[in-house]
Amino acid sequence: MDPLIQVRGLVKRYGGRTVVKGIDLDIRPGEVVALIGPNGAGKTTALEMILGLRPSDGGSVVYWCDDPRRHLGVQLQSTPFFPALTAAENLQLVASFYGVRLHRAEMREILERCDLAEVEGTEASRLSGGQQKRLAIALALVHRPQVLFLDEPTAALDPRARKEIRDLIRRQSRSGTSIVFTSHDMEEVEKLADRVILIHRGEVRAAGPPESLPRQHGVEDLEELYLELTV
Numbered sequence: 132m133d134p135l136i137q138v139r140g141l142v143k144r145y146g147g148r149t150v151v152k153g154i155d156l157d158i159r160p161g162e163v164v165a166l167i168g169p170n171g172a173g174k175t176t177a178l179e180m181i182l183g184l185r186p187s188d189g190g191s192v193v194y195w196c197d198d199p200r201r202h203l204g205v206q207l208q209s210t211p212f213f214p215a216l217t218a219a220e221n222l223q224l225v226a227s228f229y230g231v232r233l234h235r236a237e238m239r240e241i242l243e244r245c246d247l248a249e250v251e252g253t254e255a256s257r258l259s260g261g262q263q264k265r266l267a268i269a270l271a272l273v274h275r276p277q278v279l280f281l282d283e284p285t286a287a288l289d290p291r292a293r294k295e296i297r298d299l300i301r302r303q304s305r306s307g308t309s310i311v312f313t314s315h316d317m318e319e320v321e322k323l324a325d326r327v328i329l330i331h332r333g334e335v336r337a338a339g340p341p342e343s344l345p346r347q348h349g350v351e352d353l354e355e356l357y358l359e360l361t362v
């Protein structure tokens with residue numbers, strides 16, 4: 132199957148320092164891809180260049196369609212919502228930014244998929260950390276994107292909240308959306324990802340399915356692989 136997004140030779144420099152050093156990667160229809168690597172490896176920078184949110188200093192990103200922004204959903208690490216508006220109002224407002232009219236039934240469906248139906252009338256600032264993350268993901272879904280980017284969607288959440296986000300990612304993936312996420316939790320990556328891309332010091336050091344990638348490198352599991360390749 133042809134990739135939806137083809138990244139070739141992506142480069143980013145800050146001052147004299149090259150932080151992304153010629154990354155190649157493909158995002159294929161329906162797959163869940165995990166970007167892993169140490170703090171400062173260049174994951175967020177690479178994601179933001181792929182999304183057109185940061186200019187690159189080299190390389191190319193080719194999308195499957197002419198107007199990718201209409202088909203990409205994005206949850207970055209910062210909080211994207213309006214704290215004084217309710218969950219439902221946030222959804223309506225963000226939908227209007229995309230020029231989408233969100234009918235009541237569609238809104239209920241997104242809220243239910245994100246396990247937020249019970250708090251639709253609650254102000255965003257009063258939601259729990261896990262609910263806020265799910266709202267951030269819900270906001271990334273209002274225009275029914277074909278590819279969803281999630282930057283550390285489960286960071287700083289308790290085990291139940293993390294599980295709820297993982298379930299949401301699985302549900303979304305089953306509905307056919309390609310998902311790219313970053314995570315520092317190797318167990319989570321093993322559970323969720325069809326393919327893992329390990330980035331270290333701005334370069335792809337390993338890429339493949341989490342079941343077979345460790346064996347290819349002669350180690351037991353993803354955590355060992357990570358420790359071995361990020362020295």
Ligand SMILES: Nc1ncnc2c1ncn2[C@@H]1O[C@H](COP(=O)(O)OP(=O)(O)OP(=O)(O)O)[C@@H](O)[C@H]1O
Pocket residue numbers: 145150168169170171172173174175176177
């Ligand atoms: N605006 C900027 N100006 C200068 N350097 C930057 C800027 N943004 C990022 N960097 C540097 O680029 C490198 C890659 O950062 P990036 O945020 O992409 O890493 P990351 O892999 O996403 O890390 P983390 O897992 O901690 O989120 C880091 O060394 C960071 O300090």
